[in-house]
Amino acid sequence: MGWKDAIEGKPGDLVLLNGNEAIARGAYEAGVRYASSYPGSPSSEITETLSRVPASDLYAEWSVNEIVSLEGATAASFAGLRAMCTMKADGLNVAFDFLTSMNLGGCKGGLVLTVADDPQGHSSVKEYDSRYLAKSAMVPVLEPSTVKEAREMAIKAFDISEQIKGPVLLRSVTRVSHSRGLVRLGALAQERKKAEFPVGQRFLTKTLFHMKARDRLIQAAIIFEECKFNYTEGPDRADTVIFCCGTSLLYAREAINILGLQGKIKLVKIGTTFPLPERFILSNLQGVKNVIFAEEIRSFIEEGVMLIYARHNIGNIRFYGKISGDISGVRGPFCGEMNPDIIIKAIARVKRIQYEAPGYSPETIVEFSTMLPPREYAMCPGCPHRASFWAVKTAIAVDSRDCIVAGDIGCYCLGAWDTGYNLFDSLHCMGAGPGIASGLSKLEKFGLKRPTLTIVGDSTFYHAVIPGLINGRYSGSDFLCIVLDNSVTAMTGHQPHPGSGISNHGRSTTAIPIEEIVRGLGIPCAITDPFENDKTAETISSTLREPGVKVLILRRECALVAARKHQHKKQRVYVDQSLCRGESCGCGRFCTSVWGCPGNIWDPVAGKAVIDEAVCAGCGVCATLCPAGAIIAEEVDK
Amino acid sequence: MKDPINMVITGVGGQGNILVSEILAKAASVEGFRVTVGESYGMSQRGGSVSSHIRLSRNCLYGPIIPAGHVDIIVGFEPVEAARIALELGSPNVKIIVNPRPVFPVHVLMGKCEYPPIEDLLDKIKGITAQTLIIESTVLAAQVGDPVVQNIIMVGALAGSGYMPIPRETFEEIITRVVPQKALELNQKAFKIGFETAQNINRS
Structure with missing residues (x-):
């Protein structure tokens, strides 16, 4: 119950928090008044934790999607309050249009955009490096290495945002967000700012304001030169230096210890990854022969440091990173997450030393591991999606026209694999299904005779499906959209959505039923219970034969929610x-x-x-x- | 005492890994250790493997991933998962505490692959470890009154194994703090049975 310690803990308490709870605590200590988010692993616990702050102190919201979420948080900043908007990396794309506009004119109260990347895709369909988007949007980036630093950076990010009058992006990764460590709590901000939007205060976007965004980055670079989040460890002078950020700091430290190279390699820890602190970096390149880079997903620091090197006359340095192929796990460079072994391997190569990890012979590993069955993801016992997928599979078989199924993102993305009967022919991002189904249905005159069906979730429906339905109806497309309605955003930990009728703070609100929206668009809509499997299959099968855009809601509460509610x-x-x-x-x-x-x-x-x-x-x-x-x-x- | 102490709690989504790593981390911090817990539970609700890396040190803060070959103790709620972690991160020095009850992966249920005979599996595990304690935690949990406390039986077994420099009382204190009041008695009973079972095992 980390949230309890994060919110109810007293200044000076040493408590065990995960990275997300630590970020939430930092924001709380910094006096955040508005916290919004669309849930997404590994970011969800931040807004979950902030939702436990008394509603008199903070407004918390699970927004319909990331762009609305960021717009709301920015509004609070316009009114002079501190605001945090949180999302997973994929969500930054959704919020990006607003971010790139808003960042030109800037904002007022501290605005922190917390984005959690998921290297290795532990709970994502893609591993995405949000730093490149931040760079493109000209937004400064802070990157914590530990749970403790996550709290400190969250606090500092608000200060920096107010200094430069623009948003700051706090980049977490799964191994920070979902790690736990001991955090010493600080005091809560005493100042109670009033929300004010004075007459005449305006926040506009103009091409000319591009210059304001540039100048803000210059200002951030100056702040970052003196920032405590950038530091070195080990000897003052060493021929080999490791530039690292995020949890790679801890991996690099351990790698040096395991190889017995303490005192021989210098660690340069970068906490402000964009814009890079150029003078600090230059001072750590002087007299160096080898530079190793350790960072999550892509070669962001690596490129930045090499550019700084290219612009100065520093002598010969060899660079070992993802670009050279030396920083490489089992999936090769750029793919998968960092770990201590990747860094051990790179250092051993640079230093020309032999390292053999303690362990077993390759023969033992191969022989034993062939005995072990893989554990694929499976839907939970009693999951309504299984019943829904079975009904879809049955209906498609009866229909016998080889229906194409466009999938979508949620627990039900398992419809792409064995546990979901390999139903999906496409799987991309939230809301992609209806667009793809709509497009495919337009290809009949070019020879495509297969009917199309798309499967989306309830939370996804509100987030990204509605424009696709409008487009489909307006353009006269033919497809069936099946909405798997289990009453919550299940995949990310059962957050409410507009159909749930519950707010972040647990109060009841007016639900907006999916069927009312669909019928309002002039699209026919039926509802069945997937547990009545034969009836559902028959309904799918007959609806598939009807022309135009159709929606069928398969409604049944998530099995985990049902179990929690009913106990027995x-x-x-x-x-x-x-x-x-x-x-x-x-x-x-x-x-x-x-x-x-x-x-x-x-x-x-x-x-x-x-x-x-x-x-x-x-x-x-x-x-x-x-x-x-x-x-x-x-x-x-x- | 070795430093750092590296431990993995592994099992299948829904077996209560997270609570166990919380108890261990809190108990270790009471004993003055610096603690890092690295967890992977993004898809845990979907029946996937779940494991927590727990790192304890008196000297410095370690990262959330244990390097290959460096795990000291594995607590496995499921035997295949315990074996998987041993092969990935273990060495002949590793000690394992394992619940022998299989949770069949969906591909095994579908007949696409085989689950090894449990005796063979346990023999293999014994063959690659310094010590293996088999704790029938699901059976014991059912005897205590609820299969759900399988995880707390395993915490008790870990405390009773003597593998960790953390006294019984510290575990008991943390359990009292983190377990909801209405389930406390059940969990205390589970811990006690796990502890005693591990203490009484013949470790020849």
Whole structure:
């Protein structure tokens, strides 16, 4: 319960927080009054934590999408208040149009845009380096290395933003956001600023203001030269220097220790990654022979430092990084996340030393690991998406025109893989499905005869689907849009959305039902329960045959939310093994090998199906699908 | 005592990794260690592997990823996941505490790959570790009253194993602090049984 310590902890307390909670605490200490976000891993805990601040002190909002979120936070800045807007890297694209406009004219109260990148894509479909977008938007970047520094940087970012009168981007990565460490809490800001928007104060965008944005960067560069977030470790002089930022500082430190090179290699830690502190960097290039770069995702510092080198006469230096291919994990340079072993390998090469990690022989590893089955992602037991996907699969088979399925982003992106019956033919970003379906449906006259269907989520619907539907109807496209409505933004930790009818602070608000929006657009809309699987499949199948844009909402609460609410499952599901025909049934072990729910397992001794009751959520959908009627779903008391 | 102490808690989404790493980190900080916990739980709700790297040191702050070969202790809530971490980060010096109850991956359920026979798997794990403690934590948790406290049984087993320089009382104090009041008695019982089971194991 890190949020409790982050919000209720007293100044001086030493508490265990994750990076996101530390950022939230920093913002709280800095007197943030407006916190908005669209949820996205690994960033979500920041606004979740700030939502626990008493509503009298702070306005917190799960916005409909990232651009609206940033616009709202910027409005608070215009009124002189401190504001933080948070998103994952993918969201920065959505907010980018406004960011690049707003940053020209600038803002007033401290405005911190916290963006969490996800190197390795632990919970993303892409690994994205937001620093290049920040550079393109001419927004300064701070990059914390530890949980402790995340808090400090959040505070400092507000100060810098007010000094330069423009936004500051705080770049986190998964290994900061989702690491935990001990943080000493500071005091909360005492000053209570009033929101003011004086008559005559204007915030406009003009091409000429490009100069203002440039001058702000020059100002930031001066501030960064003297900034405590840039420092060196190790000897004053060394022929080999590692430039690092983010958690790579810790990896580099450990790599030097493991190789026994303490005192022989200098670490140059950069916390202000854009604009780079040029004088500080130059002073650490003098007399150096080898430079190694350690940073997450792309070669941002590497390029910056090499450019500084090229502009000055410093003598011969060899650079080892992603561009040279020396900083490279199992996926090769530029791909995947950093770790200590990548840096150990690079240092060993530069220093020409042999390093063999303790471990096992390659033969042992190969022999043993072939025994270990991979663990693919699976939808939870009782997940309504599984039932929805099964109904879609059934309907497409009945339709027999090889329907193309355009997918979208959420838990249900698993529709692209085995657990979702490999249904998706395309999978990109939020809202891409309806646009792609609409475009495909226009290609009939050029020979494409396959009908199109797109599957989107409920939170995605509000975030990015509505323009695609309007476009589809206006342009006379033909596609079916299926909305999987599980009542929350499930993938990122069950945040509410406009259909949920709950605010960040837990108060009830007026829900905006999806069907009202769809019907308001003049698009026909039906609603079914995916647990009534046959009926749902029939509805999909008949709707697919109708012309124009159609929406079908498959509505059923997320299984995890339902379990939390109801505590006990409502049905007991079990296999009557006297009815199960086992391998001789002809169903091909449907419940285990096709349906793919973790609750349906095989009893190898009896050669029959069985339910893992410790795992089963009691939805009973498999009972309706078993051809032998051997799975029994029984109502239980409470 | 070795410094740093590197530990991995591993299992499958939903088995309660995060609470366990919180308890361990807090207990270690009470004992004066500098603590870093690196977690990967982005897709944990989707039945994926979940592991937490826990790094304890009296000297300096370590990063959230343990270098290959440097893990000292693995606590595995699931045997295949424990083996996977051992191969990735372990060495013949590693000690493992493992719950032998399989959680079948979806591809195993679908018949696309096989889950190894559990005895073979455990033998292999024993073969690559300095010591392996098998704790039937799911079974014990059910006996205590709720399979959910499997994770706290494992915390008890870790405390009882003596692998960590953290006294029993510190663990108990942290559990009292982090577990909700209504579930406290159940969790305390789970911890005790885990502790005693590990203490009574014949470690030949």
